[in-house]
Amino acid sequence: MRKFLIESFIFSVLVIITITFFVMRVNHKIRDGRFFELPKHSSMIVLGNSHPECALNDAYISDFSNCAQSSEAYFYNHLKLRELIDENKQLKTVFIEFSNSQITKKIDNYVFGDEYLNWRFCRFNPMMKAEDYQFLLKHNPLKILEVQNIALRENTEYLKKDLPYYISGRSLGGYLQLNYKQVDSSLKEKTNLINLQKIINVESDKNLFYLRKCINLCRQHNINVYLIRCPQHPLFEDWSNEKLFQKTRLEKFKDIEFLDFGKLKLKKAEYADLSHLNVDGAKHFSVFFDSLVKSKVLSKQGKQLIIDASWN
Amino acid sequence: MFFNSLSFAFFLPIVFLLYWFVCFKKSSYQNLLLLIASYYFYSFWDYRFLFLLLFSTLLDYFSGIKIGLSTNQKNKKFWLILSIGINLGFLGVFKYYNFFAISFQELLKQVGFEVDILTLNVILPVGISFYTFHGLSYVIDIYYDRIKPETKIVDYSLFVSYFPLLVAGPIERATHLLPQLKVTRKFNYEVAVSGLKQILWGLFKKVVIADQCAVYADNIFNNSIDYSGSSLLLGGIFFAFQIYGDFSGYSDIALGTSKLFGIDLLKNFSYPYFSRNIAEFWRRWHISLSSWFRDYLYIPLGGSKVKTWKKIRNVLIIFLVSGFWHGANWTFIFWGLLNALFILPSILMKTNRVFTNVVAEGRSFPSFRELFSMILTFLLSVIAWIFFRSENIADAFDYLNRMIFTADLFKSSPVALNDIMPYLTLFILIEWMGRERNFALEKFGIILPRIVRWCFYIFLVYKIYYFSGEEQEFIYFQF
Numbered sequence: 001m002r003k004f005l006i007e008s009f010i011f012s013v014l015v016i017i018t019i020t021f022f023v024m025r026v027n028h029k030i031r032d033g034r035f036f037e038l039p040k041h042s043s044m045i046v047l048g049n050s051h052p053e054c055a056l057n058d059a060y061i062s063d064f065s066n067c068a069q070s071s072e073a074y075f076y077n078h079l080k081l082r083e084l085i086d087e088n089k090q091l092k093t094v095f096i097e098f099s100n101s102q103i104t105k106k107i108d109n110y111v112f113g114d115e116y117l118n119w120r121f122c123r124f125n126p127m128m129k130a131e132d133y134q135f136l137l138k139h140n141p142l143k144i145l146e147v148q149n150i151a152l153r154e155n156t157e158y159l160k161k162d163l164p165y166y167i168s169g170r171s172l173g174g175y176l177q178l179n180y181k182q183v184d185s186s187l188k189e190k191t192n193l194i195n196l197q198k199i200i201n202v203e204s205d206k207n208l209f210y211l212r213k214c215i216n217l218c219r220q221h222n223i224n225v226y227l228i229r230c231p232q233h234p235l236f237e238d239w240s241n242e243k244l245f246q247k248t249r250l251e252k253f254k255d256i257e258f259l260d261f262g263k264l265k266l267k268k269a270e271y272a273d274l275s276h277l278n279v280d281g282a283k284h285f286s287v288f289f290d291s292l293v294k295s296k297v298l299s300k301q302g303k304q305l306i307i308d309a310s311w312n
Numbered sequence: 313m314f315f316n317s318l319s320f321a322f323f324l325p326i327v328f329l330l331y332w333f334v335c336f337k338k339s340s341y342q343n344l345l346l347l348i349a350s351y352y353f354y355s356f357w358d359y360r361f362l363f364l365l366l367f368s369t370l371l372d373y374f375s376g377i378k379i380g381l382s383t384n385q386k387n388k389k390f391w392l393i394l395s396i397g398i399n400l401g402f403l404g405v406f407k408y409y410n411f412f413a414i415s416f417q418e419l420l421k422q423v424g425f426e427v428d429i430l431t432l433n434v435i436l437p438v439g440i441s442f443y444t445f446h447g448l449s450y451v452i453d454i455y456y457d458r459i460k461p462e463t464k465i466v467d468y469s470l471f472v473s474y475f476p477l478l479v480a481g482p483i484e485r486a487t488h489l490l491p492q493l494k495v496t497r498k499f500n501y502e503v504a505v506s507g508l509k510q511i512l513w514g515l516f517k518k519v520v521i522a523d524q525c526a527v528y529a530d531n532i533f534n535n536s537i538d539y540s541g542s543s544l545l546l547g548g549i550f551f552a553f554q555i556y557g558d559f560s561g562y563s564d565i566a567l568g569t570s571k572l573f574g575i576d577l578l579k580n581f582s583y584p585y586f587s588r589n590i591a592e593f594w595r596r597w598h599i600s601l602s603s604w605f606r607d608y609l610y611i612p613l614g615g616s617k618v619k620t621w622k623k624i625r626n627v628l629i630i631f632l633v634s635g636f637w638h639g640a641n642w643t644f645i646f647w648g649l650l651n652a653l654f655i656l657p658s659i660l661m662k663t664n665r666v667f668t669n670v671v672a673e674g675r676s677f678p679s680f681r682e683l684f685s686m687i688l689t690f691l692l693s694v695i696a697w698i699f700f701r702s703e704n705i706a707d708a709f710d711y712l713n714r715m716i717f718t719a720d721l722f723k724s725s726p727v728a729l730n731d732i733m734p735y736l737t738l739f740i741l742i743e744w745m746g747r748e749r750n751f752a753l754e755k756f757g758i759i760l761p762r763i764v765r766w767c768f769y770i771f772l773v774y775k776i777y778y779f780s781g782e783e784q785e786f787i788y789f790q791f
Contacts, residue, residue, distance in 0.1 A: 001332060001499050008508070011766065015773045022774070146318050150781045 023148065026155045027126035033159075036083040038065045043090050044293070046228070047077040047214070048097025053176045054276040055230040055261075060286035061293065068097060069173035073111045074210035075135070076120060079127040080172070081214050085221050093298070094218050096211065098227035098258065100238040100245045101275075105202040112139040122151040123172055139206075177279050178272035183233060186273040201241050203248055215256055224298070227253060229262035231285055236274040259303060261285070264311050313356035315565040316518055316780060323353065328572055332499055339496040343470050346573065350475035354439070361437040364402065365473060371398055372447035373468045379454045380461035388455060395451045399444045406436055411640030439479035441637060445604055446472050450486045452608055459486050467493045474575070476566040480559070482580040482600035489575070497574030506754060507571030509769075513753040514564025516772050519780045521739050522557030524732050525550040533701055536711050544715035546729075548694040551701045553736065556585065559598070564751055583747045586671050588685035590654040590692060591664035601637070605630050616659060627659055628652050638700070643708060647699040654692050670748050735775070 038045070042065040046052045050070035058066045067080060077096065085091060101107065110116050117140060128136075136144050218225035227249075232238070249258060270281030277285060288311060292298070297306050313319050327349045335341035355362045375395035382388045413429045420427050450471070453459045462468040471489050532539055532547030539547070563580035570577045578600045587593035594602055606615075613626045628649070635648020658664040671686065672678040678686065695712065702708035746752030757765045 001501075004499075004501050004504050007505075011769070014766070015770055015777075018770050018774055019777055142318070149777045153778055153781065156778075 019148075019152075023152050026152060026159060029159055030126035030155060031083075034087055036080075036087045038084065038088045038091075040090060042088065043092040044095070045084060045091065045093075046095040046097070047081060048072065048095075048228075048230075049099075049102065050176070050276060051099055051230040051232065052095070052097045052228070053173060054178050054272065054278075055282055055285050056289060057175045057177070057279075057282045057286040059175070060283060061290040064290075064293075066175040067173045070176070071110045071116065072120075072173070073107050074102070074207050074214060075111045075132075076124055078210045078214045078217070079124050079132065081217055083127050085217065085223065091221075091223055093224040093226070094214075095226050095228045095259075096214055097230060098211070098249070098253070099229045099232070099262065100241050102211075103203055103208060103245060103248050104241065105204045107204050107207045108139075111207060112136055112143075114140070114143050117143045118147060118150070121147045122154045125151040126155060135206075175282070177282070178276055179279055180272050181269050181278055182273050183268050183271045186233075187235060201244055203244065208248070208252060211253070215253075226257050226259055226298070228259045231261050231264045231266055231277060231281070233271050233274040234263070238275070257303065259307060261289075261307065264307075313353050315562065315569075316515060319356070323349075324569065324572075331573055336499075337496070339494060340464075340466065342497060342573075343466050343493055346474060347466055347470045350470065350473040350478060353475040354473065354478055357438050358435070364437055364440070365443060368399060368402065368443060368447055369469050369472045371395060372451055372472070373462070373465055375451050376454045376461035376468070377463065379451060392451055392455045396448060399447055403440060403444050406434055406440055408636075408640045409434075442481045442483055443472050443478060445483045445601075449483070449604060449608060453486055459490070462486070462490055474570070476569040477577060480562050480566070481598075482563060482566065482578045483604050484578055484600070488578060492575050500574060503571050503574065507568040509753045510564045510568030510571065510751050512568075512769060512772055512776075513751055514561045514566075514568060515776045517557040517561030517564065517739070519561075519776045520735050522554045522561055524735065524779060525554040525557065528729075528732065529554050529701070533711070536707075536714065539714075540718035541715055544711060544718070545694075547711075548698050548701075548715065552585070552690070552694050552697050553739075555697065555700070556581075557739075567751075579750060583670075583743060583752075585690050585693070586686055586744070586747055587689050588667045588671060588682060589658055589663070589689055590651065591658045592667040593689055593693060594651070594655060595668075601634065605634055609633060620660065623659060624656060627656055631655070642705050643699050643702055646705055646708070647696050650696045650699060654696070673748065 041063050044061075044064045045067045046056050046064070048068040049072055050068070052068040053066065053070055056064070056066050056068070058064050067084065069076075072080075074096075081094065117136070121136070121144065133144075215225050264285070266277065266281050266284065270277060270284055272278035272281070292307065292310065297303055297310075300306060313323060327345070331342060331345055335345045351362060351365075354365060372395055375391045378391040379388050382391065417427060417429045450459075450462075450468075454461050462471070467490065470493055471484065471486060474484075474489070477484055529547055529550040532543055532550065536544060536547065560581035567577050567579070580598060580600050582596040582599065584593050584596035587596055610626055610630045613629060614622055615626065616623050618626070631648040631652035632645055633648070635644040635646070635651075638644040638647070655664065658666075671682055698711055698715075699705065699708040702711060742756060743752045746754060746756055749755055757768060
């Protein structure tokens with residue numbers, strides 16, 4: 001028995017070493033592969049969830065790249081930002097979506113919930129450092145163990161395909177065009193507000209900690225950072241925690257400029273649903289956003305007043 | 313809990329350590345631990361079905377004792393029929409009721425009657441076909457005085473529910489398994505190492521071969537209309553490897569796991585794709601089920617020692633029942649019928665036992681004749697598998713029709729094979745080299761230095777790890 005146990009142990013250790021070697025090799029190749037290079041002219045990016053992903057069409061905004069992705073929490077924004085800053089010395093400005101849904105406990109599930117970890121871990125795994133692993137392991141150790149091999153396979157396959165840009169190559173963001181207009185049907189299906197409030201009136205310390213890390217990272221590299229809130233329909237449920245949102249903003253992120261586009265009035269036909277703009281809305285908003293940038297609003301005082309006054 | 317899941321990777325070492333370090337002193341402790349572990353293992357799917365398993369166990373346990381104690385034949389027969397009736401009744405309700413209800417409804421529709429027969433919305437309890445057959449063979453064996461009834465309920469329950477074989481076999485016999493449970497198992501290094509190797513090879517077959525072939529087979533079968541001859545043939549071949557890798561892989565893991573506890577299970581596969589005719593194929597494919605049907609159905613019907621028409625009848629019955637055992641669908645029944653038609657000529661010409669040895673025994677390569685026979689037998693099995701895999705008989709015929717009569721049968725297929733071919737080649741090569749052994753990896757590379765063998769095993773583990781993703785269910789779990 002002793003011999004069997006010792007041999008089994010040695011064999012297991014060798015297997016773990018082999019697997020770790022291949023995981024590290026693949027991750028290293030991706031990390032060192034300059035897969036996050038933006039076009040040379042891109043000096044501005046936006047990070048965040050599906051709100052900016054669908055609202056800011058980079059085809060209408062000069063020197064701008066949309067790097068936001070649906071249900072992407074600040075933890076993943078931070079990982080992405082680290083790589084983007086590392087590979088794009090031309091980066092001058094980073095906009096980060098800061099909206100009502102981003103600050104709540106609900107978003108924790110998007111960081112380490114089973115459903116999201118399944119694919120998000122695979123794609124972000126190469127960019128993670130030990131502390132990032134520790135964070136995920138602390139909250140969902142079994143799932144992290146379970147998806148390691150899927151990550152290895154997917155990343156190896158990605159390298160084989162030789163795709164030049166990680167964010168689009170791995171479907172990790174970029175402007176998402178929505179062609180539908182479903183405000184009315186969304187209103188009918190509107191989530192039960194009573195249940196929702198239980199979730200969205202509790203702040204997520206974990207997610208906000210990584211927003212702070214994003215901000216600090218930008219500052220360390222002398223990159224301007226702005227929090228923005230993209231337009232959402234006035235009847236969107238998440239507005240119901242506005243009080244908490246403003247409290248969080250003023251208490252924890254007072255030092256960061258906040259550009260609020262959330263309540264800009266758009267036509268019903270410009271919304272895809274209550275929380276996203278469709279292709280027409282995105283065009284309208286992106287052209288406006290571009291005009292703000294071009295008129296150097298970002299360097300002026302009273303930005304919010306200018307924004308509200310300029311919107312038509 | 314699947315054998316290829318993370319939970320099993322934790323479960324097995326824990327049970328193993330408890331078995332050999334805590335419960336090693338007496339067989340009763342060992343059996344109790346294995347029984348608890350087996351029930352825990354089974355309740356991972358749905359704890360409610362555990363009650364069905366317990367009921368079936370108790371029924372056969374008490375029926376066995378009653379049959380054993382009865383002095384008159386009438387009583388014996390009563391308990392036998394009661395046990396068989398209730399066991400098959402459960403199987404019928406859970407597995408076949410909807411099939412019969414719908415088939416009857418359609419039959420009535422054909423003759424002009426529109427009726428709405430009640431169908432049941434029930435889930436098939438995992439392993440019901442397997443543990444029912446365990447119980448049946450047990451009471452039948454007692455009835456025919458082949459064994460004495462088991463009085464220790466833990467031992468009997470373990471015979472039925474032993475976790476390596478609980479959900480997909482092999483279908484054990486009381487005469488083989490129960491005596492092993494009566495003695496205290498002692499740890500044996502060679503047996504345990506062999507068990508680990510068998511588990512490794514089983515996982516490779518399941519995760520690398522079956523699950524990867526499934527990607528191709530599913531794609532081709534689900535979109536068969538888009539493919540022509542050569543690709544459809546490939547689809548059939550991929551499915552043949554998928555089902556073999558899946559089921560024999562499962563059996564290898566089951567046998568290997570059991571070896572870790574010092575318990576030997578019946579061999580279920582013996583390189584069926586290296587068979588030289590269909591009769592040999594059926595002696596090598598799902599051996600525990602084939603021999604079950606042989607012993608409890610075919611031989612009681614008279615076997616082959618009867619008149620020709622009865623021989624034909626018996627062969628048809630055994631294969632139709634075997635097909636039906638696999639599932640409540642006409643495709644399985646037709647699959648059984650097709651195999652009966654393939655095997656009948658050799659039974660009638662008494663050539664079914666021509667090949668009882670291993671092909672090319674003691675040689676590295678087969679003769680041309682052997683190779684030709686093996687390819688022909690394999691292709692016949694592929695044709696039968698097409699029925700097994702298809703949604704319905706019409707689809708199967710359409711598939712077969714397109715496969716044979718589309719012009720490009722011998723042109724190259726548009727299906728890209730680069731990803732799977734190296735593994736498939738390695739798999740066939742190792743199976744061929746190990747065909748005289750209990751499992752292919754048993755003595756593979758035994759003459760090589762340990763470091764080389766270990767490197768190869770690590771390569772296999774790495775590939776299993778690499779290809780295992782979302783847990784893929786074993787095909788035979790649905791039976």
